[in-house]
Amino acid sequence: MEYVDLSMKTDQNELVDFDAIDRRILTELQIDGRITNVELARRAGISAPPCLRRVRRLEEAGLIRGYHAETDGSKLGWSITFFVIVGLESQKEVMLSGFEKQVATWEEVRECHMIRGGGDFLLRLVARDAAHENILTQRLTGLPEVSRVQTLQTIRTSKNVAGVPI
Amino acid sequence: MEYVDLSMKTDQNELVDFDAIDRRILTELQIDGRITNVELARRAGISAPPCLRRVRRLEEAGLIRGYHAETDGSKLGWSITFFVIVGLESQKEVMLSGFEKQVATWEEVRECHMIRGGGDFLLRLVARDAAHENILTQRLTGLPEVSRVQTLQTIRTSKNVAGVPI
DNA sequence: GGCCGCGCGCAATATTATTTCATTGGCCTG
DNA sequence: CAGGCCAATGAAATAATATTGCGCGCGGCC
Numbered sequence: 001m002e003y004v005d006l007s008m009k010t011d012q013n014e015l016v017d018f019d020a021i022d023r024r025i026l027t028e029l030q031i032d033g034r035i036t037n038v039e040l041a042r043r044a045g046i047s048a049p050p051c052l053r054r055v056r057r058l059e060e061a062g063l064i065r066g067y068h069a070e071t072d073g074s075k076l077g078w079s080i081t082f083f084v085i086v087g088l089e090s091q092k093e094v095m096l097s098g099f100e101k102q103v104a105t106w107e108e109v110r111e112c113h114m115i116r117g118g119g120d121f122l123l124r125l126v127a128r129d130a131a132h133e134n135i136l137t138q139r140l141t142g143l144p145e146v147s148r149v150q151t152l153q154t155i156r157t158s159k160n161v162a163g164v165p166i
Numbered sequence: 167m168e169y170v171d172l173s174m175k176t177d178q179n180e181l182v183d184f185d186a187i188d189r190r191i192l193t194e195l196q197i198d199g200r201i202t203n204v205e206l207a208r209r210a211g212i213s214a215p216p217c218l219r220r221v222r223r224l225e226e227a228g229l230i231r232g233y234h235a236e237t238d239g240s241k242l243g244w245s246i247t248f249f250v251i252v253g254l255e256s257q258k259e260v261m262l263s264g265f266e267k268q269v270a271t272w273e274e275v276r277e278c279h280m281i282r283g284g285g286d287f288l289l290r291l292v293a294r295d296a297a298h299e300n301i302l303t304q305r306l307t308g309l310p311e312v313s314r315v316q317t318l319q320t321i322r323t324s325k326n327v328a329g330v331p332i
Numbered sequence: 333g334g335c336c337g338c339g340c341g342c343a344a345t346a347t348t349a350t351t352t353c354a355t356t357g358g359c360c361t362g
Numbered sequence: 363c364a365g366g367c368c369a370a371t372g373a374a375a376t377a378a379t380a381t382t383g384c385g386c387g388c389g390g391c392c
Binding site: 097103 | 192195196197198199200227228229230231232233234235236237238239241242244247249251263266269270273274275276277278279280281282286288292318319320321322323324325326327328329330331332
């Protein structure tokens with residue numbers, strides 16, 4: 001006789017249930033994602049094993065999506081960051097997601113946000129130089145569904161922090 | 167007419183010297199910043215010690231600025247992300263950096279980019295709800311040096327990747 | 333050829349991650 | 363109020379990983 005646990009789990013574990021220690025853990029991991037668990041536990045005021053269990057729990061609940069190295073784009077040959085506001089002719093969902101799928105394949109497009117209600121997007125792109133930036137802008141303008149393109153070139157960035165306040 | 171010097175005098179090219187293995191390392195660390203050095207070495211095709219030495223070298227050269235956990239803002243109570251294009255009345259450097267320093271102290275402001283040549287900024291903010299968003303917008307509008315505020319609310323984000331192509 | 337100098341990888345050691353397990357305290361129930 | 367249940371903790375043991383030390387091979391350069 002087998003006893004099988006049939007208890008249902010909601011597919012999105014909401015986890016409305018995190019305390020001051022969890023917040024401390026999240027804060028520290030947003031600042032330094034490669035901190036050792038020992039040091040993290042020390043800062044959170046608990047011992048290592050429960051600290052690691054909390055981290056795993058936060059990961060599985062989706063509060064932590066992943067960990068990433070922050071690289072220096074200009075030192076890697078991507079000297080230009082710019083934003084583009086793109087307006088589409090149609091507001092039909094098929095056209096919108098078609099545009100999203102299209103630009104998602106471009107490696108220079110790092111972010112794509114749909115904004116406002118109707119057919120506008122804000123993109124963040126990187127380019128190797130001004131010529132490259134022009135090519136990308138023209139490639140956007142040339143897309144059939146695109147009706148309007150406004151480029152916002154970044155002169156300098158005074159603040160850029162990961163995550164959200166905790 | 168004011169002329170803004172856009173020339174990029176970089177004294178920052180300490181390390182012009184990274185090869186295919188380094189690029190592989192950077193790529194993997196951008197995707198998963200908590201990968202173990204052993205696994206990273208395996209993917210880079212070298213053994214662990216030289217791999218770790220390369221990572222340290224990339225960190226010290228500034229190609230890797232840091233590591234961060236990517237968190238889920240909405241699950242942490244920050245359900246709204248929006249962008250704001252802010253225009254200042256003055257283009258004097260004192261006013262520009264004054265504005266930057268001011269908004270940098272707001273925890274809801276996650277990015278602040280100066281755009282174009284003259285006194286405009288693009289900000290990315292997070293808010294707990296619509297009321298909070300309104301408060302933030304009004305707080306921006308109320309700043310003495312601010313002349314124009316345009317809000318771009320994010321409906322959905324179809325792409326958001328860290329770093330740059332490598 | 334012989335001498336660097338750099339970067340590699342093996343092996344040893346230090347540190348960290350992870351599992352195991354006994355214990356504690358809160359809380360419901362009889 | 364005792365007893366049992368549950369969740370979470372931390373000490374200790376073990377597994378895995380990070381880091382150091384060192385000898386070797388390869389390519390450039392007299």
